[in-house]
Structure formats: C-alpha cells, structure tokens
Amino acid sequence: MNEVDVRAAGYRAVDMIVDRSLLLPGLPVGAVCTPAELDSMIPGELPEKPGSIDAALDIVQRLVSTSVMHHDHPRFLSFVPGPGDLVGALADLLASGCNVFGGSWMGGSAAVHMEQTCVGWLRQLLGMPAGTGGVFTPGGSHSTLAAFAAARDRYPVADRHRLTAYWSDQAHGCMAKALSVLGFRPDQVRVVPSDAEHRIDMRRLTTMVRADIRRDQLPFLVAGTAGTTSTGSVDPLPELAKLARRHDMWFHIDGAYGAPAAMTSRGRRLLAGMDECDSLVVNPHKWLFQPYECSVVLMRDAELLKQSFSQETRPYLAATTRQANREINPYDYGVDLTRRFRALKLWMSLTVHGAQSFRSAIDHGLDMAEYAAEIVAEYPEFELITPPSLAVVTFGHRSKLSDLHDFASSQLADEGTAVVAPLTIDGRPAFRLCTINPRTTREDIRLTISRLAAHVRAYHTTESRISA
Numbered sequence: 027m028n029e030v031d032v033r034a035a036g037y038r039a040v041d042m043i044v045d046r047s048l049l050l051p052g053l054p055v056g057a058v059c060t061p062a063e064l065d066s067m068i069p070g071e072l073p074e075k076p077g078s079i080d081a082a083l084d085i086v087q088r089l090v091s092t093s094v095m096h097h098d099h100p101r102f103l104s105f106v107p108g109p110g111d112l113v114g115a116l117a118d119l120l121a122s123g124c125n126v127f128g129g130s131w132m133g134g135s136a137a138v139h140m141e142q143t144c145v146g147w148l149r150q151l152l153g154m155p156a157g158t159g160g161v162f163t164p165g166g167s168h169s170t171l172a173a174f175a176a177a178r179d180r181y182p183v184a185d186r187h188r189l190t191a192y193w194s195d196q197a198h199g200c201m202a203k204a205l206s207v208l209g210f211r212p213d214q215v216r217v218v219p220s221d222a223e224h225r226i227d228m229r230r231l232t233t234m235v236r237a238d239i240r241r242d243q244l245p246f247l248v249a250g251t252a253g254t255t256s257t258g259s260v261d262p263l264p265e266l267a268k269l270a271r272r273h274d275m276w277f278h279i280d281g282a283y284g285a286p287a288a289m290t291s292r293g294r295r296l297l298a299g300m301d302e303c304d305s306l307v308v309n310p311h312k313w314l315f316q317p318y319e320c321s322v323v324l325m326r327d328a329e330l331l332k333q334s335f336s337q338e339t340r341p342y343l344a345a346t347t348r349q350a351n352r353e354i355n356p357y358d359y360g361v362d363l364t365r366r367f368r369a370l371k372l373w374m375s376l377t378v379h380g381a382q383s384f385r386s387a388i389d390h391g392l393d394m395a396e397y398a399a400e401i402v403a404e405y406p407e408f409e410l411i412t413p414p415s416l417a418v419v420t421f422g423h424r425s426k427l428s429d430l431h432d433f434a435s436s437q438l439a440d441e442g443t444a445v446v447a448p449l450t451i452d453g454r455p456a457f458r459l460c461t462i463n464p465r466t467t468r469e470d471i472r473l474t475i476s477r478l479a480a481h482v483r484a485y486h487t488t489e490s491r492i493s494a
C-alpha cells in the first residue's frame with residue numbers, strides 16, 4: 027500500500043467513526059449474531075495475497091454496524107455501558123498510529139510522564155489524598171490484581187497460607203479471580219452477606235474477622251465497593267476504613283464504575299470515606315467515557331506496586347532502569363512489560379472537554395437514574411426494587427415472573443429499541459438500567475420503559491392464548 031492509499035483509507039475510517047456516532051441514536055441498539063451468520067460475513071480463509079483496504083473496510087463497516095451490540099448507544103442501558111468519547115477514540119488512533127511504547131521511561135518518556143500527569147489529575151478529581159500514585163491498566167480486573175498483589179506482599183511467604191480476605195456478596199467477580207490468580211485458596215475468601223440496601227453487613231463482617239483471628243487466620247484485606255454493578259449500592263466506606271485500621275488490614279475500594287461520581291457534589295457525599303483506602307480501582311472506560319481498555323489503580327503508596335512487580339534483576343532491562351526520581355518504568359508497577367500509550371485518551375479527552383464537562387456529564391447520569399425511577403412510578407404494573415444509586419436503578423413487574431422479565435427484555439433488544447438485561451435481585455426478577463451515557467435523553471428513558479411495558483402486555487396476551 028502506498029502513502030496515498032493509507033491516507034484515503036484513514037480518512038474513510040475517521041468518517042466511518044464520526045458518521046456512526048452521529049447516526050447511532052437512530053440506529054437499532056445492536057445485534058447478537060450466530061457463528062454461522064458471522065462465518066458468511068468474515069471470510070475464514072487465510073489471506074495469502076494482498077487485498078484491497080477498501081474491501082476490508084467494507085467488511086468492518088458492515089460488522090460494526092450490524093453484528094455487535096452498541097455499548098455506546100444511548101439506549102444501551104445494560105451492564106455498565108461504554109459511552110466512549112470520540113476525542114478519546116482519536117487519541118487511541120494516534121497511540122496506535124505512532125505505536126508509542128508506554129512501558130518504560132527510556133522507551134516512551136513523554137507517554138510515561140503523561141500517564142503520571144493523568145494519575146495526578148484523577149487523584150485531584152476523585153478527592154484522593156496527596157501522595158496518591160498509580161498506573162493505568164487494561165481493565166478493572168487487571169487493576170484489582172495489581173492492588174491485591176501489593177496487599178498480599180506485605181506478608182512473608184510463610185504467613186500467606188493464613189491470609190483471609192473479605193468482601194460482600196455484591197462484590198464484582200474480578201476480586202475472587204484476582205486472588206485465585208495470586209494463588210489463594212477459595213477458603214481464604216469470606217463472602218459477607220449484604221444488608222437490605224445491598225451494602226456489606228458490618229456486624230457480620232466484624233464477627234467474621236474476630237472469628238478468623240481466634241482461629242489463627244490473618245485477616246489482611248477488606249474490599250468495599252463504591253457502586254456495585256447490580257444495584258449501584260455503596261458499601262459503608264468510613265466504617266470499613268475504621269475496621270481495616272483496627273485490624274491492620276488493607277482497605278481496597280472497587281470504584282471501577284462508581285468512583286467518578288465523586289467528581290460531583292451529590293456523588294462525593296455518597297462516596298464519603300473513599301479517600302481512606304489503600305487502593306482504589308477506577309475504570310475511565312466506564313463513567314469517564316473513554317474507549318475500552320482504560321483502567322487505573324490508585325494507591326496510597328504506589329511504591330508498594332513496585333515491590334510486588336519490579337524485576338530489576340533482569341539483565342536485558344538494565345539499560346532502561348537508569349533513571350532519576352520521577353522517571354519511572356511502569357512495567358515495574360504491574361503485570362505488563364510492553365504497554366500501549368493508554369493514558370493518551372484520558373489526557374486528550376480532559377484537555378479538550380475540560381473537567382467541568384465531565385462533571386456535568388456525570389451529573390446527567392445521576393439525573394437520568396432519578397428520572398427513570400419517576401417514569402417507573404407512572405406504570406402501576408411496575409415497582410422499584412432498588413432506588414437510584416449512583417446511576418443504577420432497578421425495577422420489576424409486580425407478577426415477579428422471571429419468564430416475563432426475560433421475554434420483555436429480549437423482545438426489546440430484538441426490536442432494536444434498547445438493551446436492558448434482566449437480572450435477579452434478592453431472588454426477584456428485575457430490570458436494571460445503568461444510565462451513565464451522557465447521550466441518553468429523557469426521551470430514551472421514557473421510550474425504553476414504555477416499550478418494556480408493551481412487551482409485558484404482549485407476554486400476557488401470548489400466555490393467555492397458549493393457556494386458552
């Protein structure tokens with residue numbers, strides 16, 4: 027390919043991205059294809075000879091418009107949406123296009139410096155204490171792994187079989203996965219029941235910790251969640267901090283989705299105590315609107331990461347390790363050696379939009395969850411199951427029929443209106459809306475709930491026809 031073709035293809039690719047973004051609100055919310063359907067769209071034969079880039083772009087265009095779920099669609103309200111910002115997307119294009127190495131100071135000093143600048147900005151935006159450091163990772167699961175390794179490595183190897191960790195039954199599965207990867211046995215984790223508000227039950231947690239101490243176990247880690255995935259609940263962070271201090275435990279907070287709420291005055295009240303943790307995970311690829319993959323682990327003492335991950339004895343890295351004070355090698359602070367320039371997207375997004383726009387966008391997400399609760403109240407057949415917490419609200423049909431919830435949400439997705447995956451809360455079928463996308467409007471919320479209600483009515487009609 028010559029330079030002219032690359033440019034033309036590049037302009038076409040950018041046009042595809044911008045056009046898609048403009049058209050997205052009017053498009054179906056996405057689709058899930060079968061492997062057989064995809065077989066016919068993605069040629070399986072290994073290409074030996076050069077092909078046309080336009081033909082390749084045609085395939086990509088077709089696939090991304092017809093054959094995936096659009097996690098950035100304003101009515102994709104399931105899981106935690108990924109409302110990626112276009113400035114962040116351009117930054118990713120540049121990071122790849124210039125193939126900047128973000129693993130070492132020697133390999134990419136500006137990238138490393140910018141990453142540390144962004145860590146400082148996040149510290150400031152989230153209200154974390156002076157001295158907080160950290161690194162970018164691909165996702166919340168990686169960030170959690172890094173934090174848990176640092177927490178474990180405070181103990182000599184001989185004691186590690188006695189370490190026990192605590193989190194609630196609402197915690198994200200990435201925590202158990204991280205400890206498993208780090209070699210912990212399942213019985214070293216205590217899953218603490220949550221209370222009626224889906225917050226960790228402090229009384230039961232305290233009892234468990236005391237019982238473990240009596241049994242000569244070593245409680246070493248307590249993890250709270252600042253915005254659980256299912257209901258958006260926030261664990262009692264100040265009480266967790268107190269318990270952690272009393273027993274010299276590491277206090278971790280999973281703020282993968284919820285932590286950015288601390289940038290708003292409403293959110294900061296809800297997340298009081300977040301600044302007391304030893305480690306905090308936040309995913310800019312969620313409520314800071316960055317393209318996947320973008321997560322950060324913030325640490326009260328980031329040098330502990332270095333103690334866990336540094337391999338300064340490797341001779342082939344010797345040339346990269348001669349640095350002064352702030353000239354860090356991020357590969358010393360996590361699992362990855364080769365790292366892309368992951369911070370560029372957050373840096374460009376914040377630089378172009380400004381922090382105030384981010385605060386307004388996060389406030390909008392909080393407003394939309396409140397608004398959804400108001401709309402639910404207009405439908406006598408629905409009731410709130412959990413009130414809006416951060417940007418999550420859940421509700422259910424009064425029949426409590428799980429087939430009905432499955433039917434309505436799959437019909438809603440099949441017709442392309444919205445994605446509202448059903449889930450179970452306290453044994454009860456529910457619909458859950460996560461409203462962090464700044465492009466989600468009141469009309470989107472109203473339409474989604476009204477179509478759900480229509481599908482519920484259709485379910486009853488179908489059921490009565492079948493039983494007649």
Ligand SMILES: Cc1ncc(COP(=O)(O)O)c(C=O)c1O
Nearest residue numbers: 106165166167198200255282283
């Ligand atoms: C609360 C919470 N923690 C952790 C994670 C895991 O993050 P990631 O998917 O980036 O690994 C998620 C993912 O959705 C989450 O919602």
